[in-house]
Amino acid sequence: MTTSVVITGLGVASPNGLGAEDYWKATIGAKNGIGRITRFDPSGYPAKLAGEVPGFQAEEYLPSRLLPQTDRVTRLALVATDWALADAGVDPKDFPDFDMGVITASAAGGFEFGQGELQSLWSRGSQYVSAYQSFAWFYAVNSGQISIRNGMKGPAGVVVSEGAGGLDAVAHARRQIRKGTPLIVTGGVDASICTWGWVAQLSTGKLSTSDEPTRAYLPFDRDARGYVPGEGGAILIAEDGDAARSRGAHIYGEIAGYGSTIDPRPGSGREPGLRKAIQIALVDAGITADDIDVIFADGAGDPALDRIEAEAINAVLAGRSVPVTVPKTMTGRLYSGAAALDLAAACYSIRDGIIPPTVHIDPCPDYALDLVIGEPRKAEVRTALVLARGTGGFNSAMVVRAAD
Template sequence: MTAVVTGIGVVAPNGLGTDDYWKATCAGVDGIGPVRRFDASTYPARLAGEVPGFEASEHLPSRLLPQTDHMTRLALVAADWALADAGVDRDPEAAFERGVITASSVGGFEFVQRELQALWTKGSEYVSAYQSFAWFYAVNTGQISIRNGLKGPSGVVVSEQAGGLDAVAQARRLLRKGSKLLVSGGVDGSICPWGWVAQLSGGRVSTSDDPETAYLPFDERAAGHVPAEGGAILVVEDGEAARERGVAKVYGEIAGYAATFDPKPGIGRPPTLVRAIRAALADAGTEPGEVDVVFADAAAVPELDRVEAEAITEVFGAHGVPVTAPKTMTGRLYAGGGPVDVAAALLSIRDKVIPPTTRSRPVPGYHLDLVTGQARGVAVRTALVLARGHGGFNSALVVGAPRNDTTGRSWEKQCRTRS
């Protein structure tokens, strides 16, 4: 069984839609700026990555708007785009062979805050009945399933930033068990006072007011990340089922995956990211020398950056593989971050380019070949995507080029580097 990606839908702070996101990312266009969704002037952190130009009413029926949080609306639209990209039509006969597996870190925080404020200020009769589910971690999965008539195995994964990769891996497992198609990935968003305080409490959010210096992974100036909203939804299919469906375009294969959990701090045992990398490569049947690029987790916390740099160097050698972190242009998308990197890896394979890490100047002692400044033209066939969740989650996913692919286009036609 081969798990292939046939559709991609991206909603990101530097691009609404896959094409806009990819063009911006290859060109180094930034989506980080002052918080606009609420007045953050009195909070320690005042920068965020917010999806631009998104008007839910332009994409979704009015009946869905009262019952959905902002992040669920983003997820529904990303799913619509991914399914359209894959050429998937609603098919009642195939409904039970198609499911949804997404990841979430927070659920519908903005919806919850609004309803709690109504409860406190007006009374219980002013609280929406949709509060019963609009806040829940699994709400994106449920709404995508209902909207598209997907009645097969479904679920949600909650492992913070690692969750998006874990969800895609779970989709791959379900295909092996007989499902034909899974809508997977993750979209997160909690840019509201309640969500903001929760993120600040973790101690990893940058308090810089300058977008040029706020999020600098692997840099000696690293001082935390910028929170963001958005993510990506992917259509993952059994390869043979996709051929039978007449799919004309395949982005690539989910070739390998592994996850580990770090030991409790202070007990002297080493972090386990390197184990996750080696296990994912083994699952894919891939040697380190066959990997063309690593999409890094890029925490921008010095200790976490050091651990990731050491893990990459241990597996691939000093400066042994190009490394990139395009999330420097979006901010950290939590459960949506991994799927966006998977989308970027697949597009890198398609267009023969590695997008840049903007603004960061890598610490020499990390021994990383960090792609900075502008996109790098490379014939990418295999990519490794890394994600780590707060609390010790580590996930590694190997993405490979479509087998027997002869349709790759010149990367210069798809990506424009800065002049």
């Protein structure tokens, strides 16, 4: 019998809510977290909007010894982990060290820390570069620091697949649990809103240059013009279902199915891989499209990519109408944190019987999607499909369903 893998804890740091319940309340209330950048002066840059996590003061949550060795992204991840463990009712001291692992996703690592050390190198000399630069910038730093802080010596790793990473990390956590590790800290958090990180993001040519916070990021809209980046994400506690039930844990949902593909080479004439990823996830979950109650779409905000996603969804649904939502319209695209945050939202949708809205958009009818617009929609949600894509052709799909 295949081991069930369930989600028992959620920790969120989001542009529209600090803490999982605050995030969910803000999202159901259609609170916008996108605004003009405040972490540096964006006046000289073509894109000036981002989703910034508000009111986060790391010194309120973390010991002072950690601050000199961590980037903002790691501080957010460590605090989100503390919240997720508390939400799951898990004290790491009560678990054997090798029964706990950490698998997270990252798209950028500690960009702001790296920027500061490069500035020290250029302006003052190599003797002023922190020894912590050797790891604070690295993609795996969140997984490493979480494992050290909590004494977790089980399987550890990092997944780097840009916007698809949040789902891919949870899928890898699921594999490790099925191999015998009872608990894995997983999900994704990114934060690279600094001048060096901003230039890197602008180089893709995909950022929206609109200065209107409510009209800059418009997936599935006639006026789609690129995306708005953001920072933050979600950390989830994944556990062996039997072990979680035996300790009386609250279960948000089961990770029932997962599929991933890579798009073919541009110009090859072959079909993009998203539809196949969805089909693989449904087969893995042992369900059909008729069982899906809601779809959390990737929502690229690029007309060509939006069309690909809409066509994939419609092809899988084969004429059935299913509510589709893009709550990241309130936060911006959080890179590896985006899909993890959508997973958290899917868990709350299952718990509360409500689908969060997509905000600000005027949907293009050509896409033929039943988008949940403006206001949340009450619905019985037993099974949610979460979609994510990453630059480079990554496609991932995950099925989350109510635990029996």
